Amino acid sequence: MDVKTGFFYLFSVVLLFAAFRVVTARNPVHAVLYLMLAFSQASAVWFLLNAEFLAIVLVLVYLGAVMVLFLFVVMMLDINIDTMRKGFWKNFPLAATLGAIVALEMAAVLLSGFRLSQAPAMLAGAVPVDNGKALGILLYTEYLMPIQIAASILLVAMIAAIALTLRERKDSKAIDPSIQVKVRAADRMQLVKMGVTQPAPAPAPVAPVEESK
Structure with a gap:
């Protein structure tokens, strides 16, 4: 086994593990992080298959934009994990059925649509790109x-x-910079002279408590 094949199996194993943890992680933030790991491993596999454009697009679009934005959204949301777990077994039969259908379709495509054959020969005099x-x-x-x-x-x-987004709205709190520049300190704050010491307030009279006979 050469080095390229070894890296292919290494990236594939990490990719399968990360994909499995995406659907089994209880914390949504951990699931997003595992999904980012899966995308990075898929990009590495595409690099090994000489698909540089797809690998770079996967890193720039998904890891660099979509998944980072999704991670921030998940971290800012107050997700109640206990409430999400209540409907797990209720929706499990439907999810298992859909997963089995997807697995069968992928198996049908992989078994019938891809055949081992030699790569097409390059034309004589063609420049490889x-x-x-x-x-x-x-x-x-x-x-x-x-x-x-x-x-x-x-x-x-x-x-x-x-x-x-930039249209004028009544609930908008935008500030006009020209008005903000003309503001003086005297218009914003007023100093009030007060004595250094103030007499303590007189204590409130306490009503006598009648003894019960």
Whole structure:
């Protein structure tokens, strides 16, 4: 067994363990951390399979943005774990059924859709390029128009989200910087002269307690 095969089995074992802990961890924060570990191991496996573009996208998009944001959301939420556990066995038959269906579909695809065969031979005189460069050339030559349309839609969505967020609302606590700069200290605080000592207040009279006969 060579070094590449050894790393493949190492990353695969860690990936399976992390994926198992994602669904079995009781703490949601721990589940998110295990999911981040699973994504990192999947990225390493893709690097071994010479899929550099997919590996880098997985790290940048999921580990660098989605999972970090999800981790902060889970940490800020006050999740009652005991309440979540009450409906576990109630929903377990449905979850087990769906899991079995997904496992059968994956087994059918893996057993029938992938066959061991030799890689296609490279054409004579062709310059070898990595998959990232080949994908970039394909996207910006043959699929240039769909890429431009998708970029325009995302730009319009981003501008719309900013416009909806920055609109004037009655419950907004935004402060005008020009008004804030013109504020003087005398308008914000007023000094009141008081004596150094103040006489102690007179004690309140205590009503006599009648003895019971």
